Amino acid sequence: xxxxxxxxxxxxxxxxxxxxxxxxxxxxxxxxxxxxxxxxxxxxxxxxxxxxxxxxxxxxxxxxxxxxxxxxxxxxxxxxxxxxxxxxxxxxxxxxxxxxxxxxxxxxxxxxxxxxxxxxxxxxxxxxxxxxxxxxxxxxxxxxxxxxxxxxxxxxxxxxxxxxxxxxxxxxxxxxxxxxxxxxxxxxxxxxxxxxxxxxxxxxxxxxxxxxxxxxxxxx
Numbered sequence: 001x002x003x004x005x006x007x008x009x010x011x012x013x014x015x016x017x018x019x020x021x022x023x024x025x026x027x028x029x030x031x032x033x034x035x036x037x038x039x040x041x042x043x044x045x046x047x048x049x050x051x052x053x054x055x056x057x058x059x060x061x062x063x064x065x066x067x068x069x070x071x072x073x074x075x076x077x078x079x080x081x082x083x084x085x086x087x088x089x090x091x092x093x094x095x096x097x098x099x100x101x102x103x104x105x106x107x108x109x110x111x112x113x114x115x116x117x118x119x120x121x122x123x124x125x126x127x128x129x130x131x132x133x134x135x136x137x138x139x140x141x142x143x144x145x146x147x148x149x150x151x152x153x154x155x156x157x158x159x160x161x162x163x164x165x166x167x168x169x170x171x172x173x174x175x176x177x178x179x180x181x182x183x184x185x186x187x188x189x190x191x192x193x194x195x196x197x198x199x200x201x202x203x204x205x206x207x208x209x210x211x212x213x214x215x216x217x218x219x220x
Contacts, residue, residue: 005053006062006069009033012042020088029086033063033072035093041065043091051086058102058134063091071131073100094131101128101165104135106156106172110143117178118142125153125172126165135159140172150174 012023012030020030027047034040043063053059054074063070076090094100103124112118125138138156145151154168179187 005049005059006064007045007049007053008064009043009045011066012044015042024087029089031089031091033070033091033093035072036095038093045089047086050089054086054089056136058104058136060094060132060134061091071095073102073131073134096132098131099128100131100134101126102134105137107137107139108142108173109139110141112142112145112149112175113147115178116145116147117176118145119174119176121171121173122153122166125156127158127162128165129159129162133159133161135162142173142175145175147175147177 009031010028012019014022023030023044024047026044028044029047029050031043031045031050032040033043043065045063053061054077057074057077059074061072061074063072071094072091073094074089075092077086078088079085080087092100104127105124106120106122108118108120127135127138129135135158138158140151140156142151150171151173152168153164153166153170153172156164156172158164
């Protein structure tokens, strides 16, 4: 189930890009907390603690405010497009026992049959679960699956209390035949032909006849 982590928060009184940059220079991340009809609260959160907490995107956060604590989930996370550090986080207020809709990662376990290719069509499933009981991931076994086998969303086992929101007939994983070396070579040649790339003929070293080698050694 999702971790529950406490993050101390400070109320922000300055807004705009300049204020956000100053907040980040201080090692903190601008955030907004909203939900349940309450006025949005503009916060600054400790950057290191928040980064660790958000390694699990469905982590349940206990936000420590001056007037008490609130449970929240990260609804939207903005990162620097180049360096990847946190820039801003939207937090959604939740209550114990309340159900929320989240994306849960799918993890494949086991090995399919030899000479097969595993095609994972969905890397996450959308489920509805209690805010305090969100699964970290959903395991899907592909052990021994053969060519033509597949697993749809409705066949994935969910924890108690969770319900599937994704289309139940949507394929999660399917098994096809692994391509042969000849097929891969033909596909590569076709792609190179379309791109106008000409392959160089392999260099062939021709061994000299014994008589020629002997003449060269005698200086003839």
